[in-house]
Amino acid sequence: MEYNHNTLQKAILKLPLQEPNENIWEEISQKLDEEPLQNALKNLSEYEPDKRLWELIENKSVIRRHSPVAWWYAAAAILIASSIGLWMLQSNKTQIISYSEEIADSRLQISKEQVADYQYQQLKTYCETETLVCNNKDFKQLTQEYEKLRTASEQLKQAMGKYNTEPQLVRQFSIVEQEKADVLNKMAQMI
Amino acid sequence: MKTMKLPDKNPFYNHLNIRTLLFFVLLNGFYSIQAQDVLQVATKTLEKTIGAPAIRTLHINAEKADIELVAWDKSEISIVLKLSSRHSDRTIATTDLAKFQYIADRSGKDYFLRNYILLKEGEAKPTSNLKAHYVIYLPASCAIDLKNTFGTISMKGLTNNLQLKADFCTTSISDLQGKGFLQTTFGELKGNDVSGSFSFSSDHTNLRLERIGGAIKMDAVYGNVEIYPSPGLTSLAIQSKKTVVTLLAKNWQQFDYTINGAYTVMKLPNGFKWKRNTADFKDAFFSKNQLTNVQINTEFGNLTIK
Numbered sequence: 101m102e103y104n105h106n107t108l109q110k111a112i113l114k115l116p117l118q119e120p121n122e123n124i125w126e127e128i129s130q131k132l133d134e135e136p137l138q139n140a141l142k143n144l145s146e147y148e149p150d151k152r153l154w155e156l157i158e159n160k161s162v163i164r165r166h167s168p169v170a171w172w173y174a175a176a177a178i179l180i181a182s183s184i185g186l187w188m189l190q191s192n193k194t195q196i197i198s199y200s201e202e203i204a205d206s207r208l209q210i211s212k213e214q215v216a217d218y219q220y221q222q223l224k225t226y227c228e229t230e231t232l233v234c235n236n237k238d239f240k241q242l243t244q245e246y247e248k249l250r251t252a253s254e255q256l257k258q259a260m261g262k263y264n265t266e267p268q269l270v271r272q273f274s275i276v277e278q279e280k281a282d283v284l285n286k287m288a289q290m291i
Numbered sequence: 292m293k294t295m296k297l298p299d300k301n302p303f304y305n306h307l308n309i310r311t312l313l314f315f316v317l318l319n320g321f322y323s324i325q326a327q328d329v330l331q332v333a334t335k336t337l338e339k340t341i342g343a344p345a346i347r348t349l350h351i352n353a354e355k356a357d358i359e360l361v362a363w364d365k366s367e368i369s370i371v372l373k374l375s376s377r378h379s380d381r382t383i384a385t386t387d388l389a390k391f392q393y394i395a396d397r398s399g400k401d402y403f404l405r406n407y408i409l410l411k412e413g414e415a416k417p418t419s420n421l422k423a424h425y426v427i428y429l430p431a432s433c434a435i436d437l438k439n440t441f442g443t444i445s446m447k448g449l450t451n452n453l454q455l456k457a458d459f460c461t462t463s464i465s466d467l468q469g470k471g472f473l474q475t476t477f478g479e480l481k482g483n484d485v486s487g488s489f490s491f492s493s494d495h496t497n498l499r500l501e502r503i504g505g506a507i508k509m510d511a512v513y514g515n516v517e518i519y520p521s522p523g524l525t526s527l528a529i530q531s532k533k534t535v536v537t538l539l540a541k542n543w544q545q546f547d548y549t550i551n552g553a554y555t556v557m558k559l560p561n562g563f564k565w566k567r568n569t570a571d572f573k574d575a576f577f578s579k580n581q582l583t584n585v586q587i588n589t590e591f592g593n594l595t596i597k
Contacts, residue, residue: 107397123338130337130395197388202330202377252477252495256459259355259441263330263377263420268443268461272478279495279513 104131126196141182208264210257210273216280220246223287233291242287249280330420331381333388337372339395347400348434348452349427354406355441356423362431362448362466369428370395374406378419387417453489486523511536520546524583533591543596548577548585550596555589559596 111127131137154171227234234240256273264270346368351358372395376388394405406423410416423442434452437444444455444462453471455462462480464473470488473480475496486504495513504523509516511534518538520527522545529536540546543560550559552573559575567574587594 126337127339133392133394134396135394196335197385198334198336199381200332200334202332204328204330204379206328249495252459256441259459261420262418263379265330265377265420265422266441268478269441269459272459272461275497276477276495 104134104137107131202265204263205265208260208267208270209262210260210264210270216277216284217250219284219288220250220280223284223291226291230291236290239287239290242283242290246280246283246287249276249283252276253280328379330377330379331384332375332377333381333384334373334375335388336374337370337393337395339370339372341368341370341397341402342366344400345430346397346402346433348402348436349429350401350403350436351425351438352403352405352407353423353425353437353439353442354408355421356406356425356439357443358425358427358437358439358445360425360427360429360435360437360444360446360449362450363428364430365428366430368402368430368433370404371426372404372406373424375422375424376417376419377422384419387419387421390414390417391421391423393423484521486521524585526583527585529585529587529589531587531589531592531594534589535593536587536589537593537595537597538585538587539597544577544579545581546577546583546585547579547581548575548587548596550575550587550589550594552587552589552594554591556593557589558594 108128108131111124111131115121115124253273253276256269256276260266260269260273343366345366349368372393374388374391374393376384376391378384378387390408390410392407392409394403394407396403404425408417408421429449431448431450433449434454435446435449436454438456439460440458442460444457444460446453446462446464446467448466450468452469453467453473455471455473455475457474457478457480458476460475460478462473462475462478464480464482465484467482467485467489468487472490472492474492475498476494477496479497479499480491480493481499482503483501485500485502488506489503490508490510491498492510493512493514493516496511497515498509498511499515499517500507501519502521503518504521504525506526507518507520507524507528509518509527509529509531511529511531513533515535516529516531516537518527518529518536520538520540522541524546527538527546529538544562548563550557550563550573554571555573557573557575563575563577565573565575
């Protein structure tokens, strides 16, 4: 907190005397957006002190003019202030969003069904009855390889999502799919 | 003398009007058909310059990011970070962009950059295509600690320590010196004019390194590894499993070699001496007391030296 305060002060000192620069506001909102501060704000709003705690504090403090009710008011004030602050941060953020349009490239979207996975399932079903080959060390290793590739392929699919714009992800995906097919062929040859 | 009032009497004028109208009607129709294929892109931008005191290490922890790191001769670091969200619905693109967060924070001589997805309680996962784009200019002497997934990385002209972890990334490095450890899973890595003490660890990655010198270590599982060493190579050690390894030197005889292979298909130039050459195990060397030693250990896969 103290560190952030200092950097804020420094940033304020650096401000030109005329109209403040756009960048500086961004920098400030940036600082306010830092995790420690955000976390602290979250902690504030969830803060529910124990009654006994207040009694303890009251007993210890020399000045006893703060009643528990006053503390609750203070807590409520902090809560409201912090939520206003958060709201302002949010509204501040929406101000710097710029919009544009792009045409989606359907060639970068991939179909959901993978032939290899279907065939792999068939192999697995086969392995439920046939154990001699399927318990073979090499076969098991190929299964592991396939599973790894399948996970990778799933991760890539997830990363691409519904509106992919990255040709390099599609390329990687087809490489992984090719490798899956190769592994699957090796497994099929063993059966 | 004939005079003509062009706007009124020119038949082409009316014709043009109808044509224009027709054009717009068609265009309108075209747009309504295309509407679902138009992506609304919401973008927020961070621009920053980090001056003195100089940053020793720049840490970047990125997801789905395109990262460009270019060395320049100034002492400060310039960062432009764009976070964007793509969806056919602009409102969704905007709400998803709010979940796409960044950190840009200095801590002494370290600088931390990060982009991540932050979901508040009850918030759904973003359905938009989220992408971060970093363009960073920095002094060549700045050390880098970089992590990225599902994106691209390009680095040029750096001379200090480089730590890289790239998963599913397309990475390209060029004109690098110093030292570094580069870890990749899947994706590809291309490099040229790299010299120094560099270690590579790759899994399912296609690597291609051209004009690579210095002391190089390579640990590869699956994928392809192609190395074109420069005369400045001082040592090369490759450990590979199920990888297709190719070493292409302009003059392969300028290095000494020790080769061990298990279940590997090997193609070595004439002149290698074989200690053992069976289908399963191969043990070969080439020695002319050269300064540079190339040591290769393979398991499965292929090895070609030319």
